[in-house]
Amino acid sequence: MGVGEAANAILDLEGVHKHYQTDRVDVHALRGVDLRIATGDYLSIMGPSGSGKTTMLEILGLLSPASAGTVRFQGRPTSGLDVTALAHIRSQEIGFVFQAFNLLPRLSAVENVELPLVYQRSGGGPGGRRSRRDRKERAIEALRRVGLESRAGHLPGEMSGGERQRVAVARALVNDPAVILADEPTGNLDSKTGEEVLSLFDALHEQGGTLVVVTHDERVGARAARTVSVRDGVIERDD
Amino acid sequence: MDSARQALRLLRAYGLRSVLTLFGLVWGTASVVFLVGWGESLEEVVDRGFEKAGRDLGQLSAGTIGEEFTPSTDRRQLLISWQDVAAIRRQARLARAVGAETRRYLPVTAGSLSFHREVRGVEPEGLRIRAIPVAQGRTIRPGDVGERRPVAVLGFEVAEDLYGARPAVGRRLRIDGRFFEVVGRLERMGAQFGQDGEPIDDQIWIPITTHFASWPTPGTEPNAVSTVLYRLSRSSAVDATEDELRRLLAERLGVDPKDEEAIVGWSASRTLAQIPLGELRGILALLSVTTLAISGIGVLNLMLDTVRQRRREIGLRLAVGARPLDVVVQFLIETATIVALGGLLGIAIALALILAFAAVDLPEIIPVPRVSVPAIALALGVMSAVGLIAGGIPALRAARVDPASTLRSDG
Ligand SMILES: Nc1ncnc2c1ncn2[C@@H]1O[C@H](COP(=O)(O)OP(=O)(O)OP(=O)(O)O)[C@@H](O)[C@H]1O
Numbered sequence: 001m002g003v004g005e006a007a008n009a010i011l012d013l014e015g016v017h018k019h020y021q022t023d024r025v026d027v028h029a030l031r032g033v034d035l036r037i038a039t040g041d042y043l044s045i046m047g048p049s050g051s052g053k054t055t056m057l058e059i060l061g062l063l064s065p066a067s068a069g070t071v072r073f074q075g076r077p078t079s080g081l082d083v084t085a086l087a088h089i090r091s092q093e094i095g096f097v098f099q100a101f102n103l104l105p106r107l108s109a110v111e112n113v114e115l116p117l118v119y120q121r122s123g124g125g126p127g128g129r130r131s132r133r134d135r136k137e138r139a140i141e142a143l144r145r146v147g148l149e150s151r152a153g154h155l156p157g158e159m160s161g162g163e164r165q166r167v168a169v170a171r172a173l174v175n176d177p178a179v180i181l182a183d184e185p186t187g188n189l190d191s192k193t194g195e196e197v198l199s200l201f202d203a204l205h206e207q208g209g210t211l212v213v214v215t216h217d218e219r220v221g222a223r224a225a226r227t228v229s230v231r232d233g234v235i236e237r238d239d
Numbered sequence: 240m241d242s243a244r245q246a247l248r249l250l251r252a253y254g255l256r257s258v259l260t261l262f263g264l265v266w267g268t269a270s271v272v273f274l275v276g277w278g279e280s281l282e283e284v285v286d287r288g289f290e291k292a293g294r295d296l297g298q299l300s301a302g303t304i305g306e307e308f309t310p311s312t313d314r315r316q317l318l319i320s321w322q323d324v325a326a327i328r329r330q331a332r333l334a335r336a337v338g339a340e341t342r343r344y345l346p347v348t349a350g351s352l353s354f355h356r357e358v359r360g361v362e363p364e365g366l367r368i369r370a371i372p373v374a375q376g377r378t379i380r381p382g383d384v385g386e387r388r389p390v391a392v393l394g395f396e397v398a399e400d401l402y403g404a405r406p407a408v409g410r411r412l413r414i415d416g417r418f419f420e421v422v423g424r425l426e427r428m429g430a431q432f433g434q435d436g437e438p439i440d441d442q443i444w445i446p447i448t449t450h451f452a453s454w455p456t457p458g459t460e461p462n463a464v465s466t467v468l469y470r471l472s473r474s475s476a477v478d479a480t481e482d483e484l485r486r487l488l489a490e491r492l493g494v495d496p497k498d499e500e501a502i503v504g505w506s507a508s509r510t511l512a513q514i515p516l517g518e519l520r521g522i523l524a525l526l527s528v529t530t531l532a533i534s535g536i537g538v539l540n541l542m543l544d545t546v547r548q549r550r551r552e553i554g555l556r557l558a559v560g561a562r563p564l565d566v567v568v569q570f571l572i573e574t575a576t577i578v579a580l581g582g583l584l585g586i587a588i589a590l591a592l593i594l595a596f597a598a599v600d601l602p603e604i605i606p607v608p609r610v611s612v613p614a615i616a617l618a619l620g621v622m623s624a625v626g627l628i629a630g631g632i633p634a635l636r637a638a639r640v641d642p643a644s645t646l647r648s649d650g
């Protein structure tokens with residue numbers, strides 16, 4: 001790999017394996033994955049159920065460690081980092097969108113969007129925390145980007161599925177992450193509301209954002225600049 | 240604080256269960272503040288009672304020869320004469336003062352009123368030992384004893400019973416048919432602990448010589464005294480002082496000084512030492528602290544349950560950048576809010592109760608719980624420990640939630 005290429009890479013998987021070990025089974029979910037995600041990529045990961053897509057996203061999102069191989073974030077290996085350092089990277093550089101939205105039901109839209117900022121340690125306040133005011137402003141701004149500024153005070157239960165997922169997208173981009181990782185973001189949405197979310201992704205991509213989207217949805221595959229096909233824990237195609 | 244707000248939401252969500260949990264905390268801290276405060280005043284009440292009876296007061300009286308002592312077949316009642324007391328007083332080195340008293344229940348008549356009261360023959364040495372202040376008139380003087388005058392000093396209640404609010408001094412009354420002039424009235428003594436015979440408020444005092452002459456002990460020794468009183472000197476221990484007097488008395492009576500049936504000893508300080516006040520207070524503290532600690536189990540259960548139900552929320556927080564420490568702190572604050580809510584309410588209720596008690600006029604023998612700073616400190620301390628444990632265990636469990644699980648939870 002060239003030096004220039006590596007410097008450009010946000011995430012870089014090299015020979016990554018993942019075993020899930022329980023007392024009864026040992027699942028070999030990833031069997032040697034090489035994948036490089038560069039700034040500005042819009043990448044879709046596709047493949048049959050159980051092929052290891054979510055597992056791959058977990059590892060890309062630094063939510064769970066690889067059993068073997070190397071995971072680099074912005075060029076630096078992550079294997080030596082402790083939970084706190086990993087949490088720090090997630091709070092600064094990674095945005096997540098989940099299939100099940102995962103909004104906290106008792107918090108308003110804007111409070112949900114604020115959540116990643118609550119845990120950031122690079123703001124101006126004491127202990128590096130962001131002030132409540134700063135958090136609120138940024139959260140409103142993120143809601144504006146997904147077109148839900150007017151819904152800021154609503155609880156998730158008071159919004160449609162599409163709106164909820166857009167709130168989740170706002171939460172993913174509120175910390176200005178280097179990469180947004182999404183797992184089946186349209187999985188719980190009908191085609192029309194799914195379309196709303198996907199056009200948001202298009203817009204983010206156009207603004208220079210980096211997106212990795214795990215999906216069964218052919219429309220995502222069509223829009224993404226690059227599609228990775230996974231089967232039985234290995235990458236079958238990458239184009 | 241967001242976590243504090245979350246704690247209130249949580250209480251609302253758990254409804255009856257949080258009411259019960261809070262009730263446990265309220266009850267627990269209230270009982271610590273109340274019972275420990277009560278224990279403190281218990282000690283004060285006992286202390287005060289002994290102060291009145293004379294903390295450094297001791298007594299010896301005569302009994303019958305014990306079975307292991309010779310001649311044990313001689314079962315007659317031993318008698319201590321006034322002369323014996325005078326002799327002991329001269330010889331004793333350790334006691335500050337030695338005096339005699341003799342007593343009898345006798346009918347007392349004034350006007351149309353008549354009842355039985357304890358009538359004590361006293362001498363100035365004995366009065367100095369008791370040191371009871373006089374409210375009106377005077378006490379028994381050496382001249383009264385020397386001349387066997389028919390004069391009486393009334394205990395507070397006796398004067399009250401006979402004359403009500405009217406002055407008692409200068410009145411005449413009859414004791415067992417004999418006329419006496421009231422020359423004084425004692426101050427109210429109230430509840431006494433370690434009292435011998437009737438409370439001082441219910442006694443009538445006359446000169447000991449008048450007592451001997453009016454109601455002589457039948458038999459060989461008309462001047463027999465009921466008790467030998469002594470007062471400890473500051474420097475001498477009660478046991479040594481009693482031993483000396485016992486030895487001197489035994490010599491005069493011809494009995495073994497170790498025979499505790501022949502010479503019966505009593506001392507206020509020893510009786511006081513025998514009351515297990517420390518243990519009583521300890522039991523009160525232990526009971527109440529245990530109650531509070533048990534209430535912590537309710538909190539622990541509530542928090543464990545909420546952590547179990549909020550795994551998704553916890554996982555999400557961890558995924559978006561919360562450090563495990565942030566999660567621990569969050570649940571500790573939530574627990575602390577709940578514990579503080581119940582605990583401080585309990586302390587407030589206990590304090591209100593204590594103040595209410597203080598406002599009611601209770602007999603002084605009933606200890607009124609006190610606002611005790613150590614009790615409040617104890618309640619706060621145990622509360623904090625309860626919060627730390629009841630919050631810490633669930634918090635650590637919460638911090639171990641796998642953030643990757645957020646990608647897999649459905650719904
Ligand atoms: N926690 C786990 N313990 C054991 N096995 C697991 C665990 N998580 C995933 N697996 C297994 O790992 C393999 C890959 O799972 P993964 O969730 O990555 O598949 P996927 O491609 O996301 O499937 P889907 O499209 O159904 O979401 C599967 O066989 C799955 O059963």
Ligand SMILES: [Mg+2]
Nearest residue numbers: 053054055183
């Ligand atoms: Mg999946």
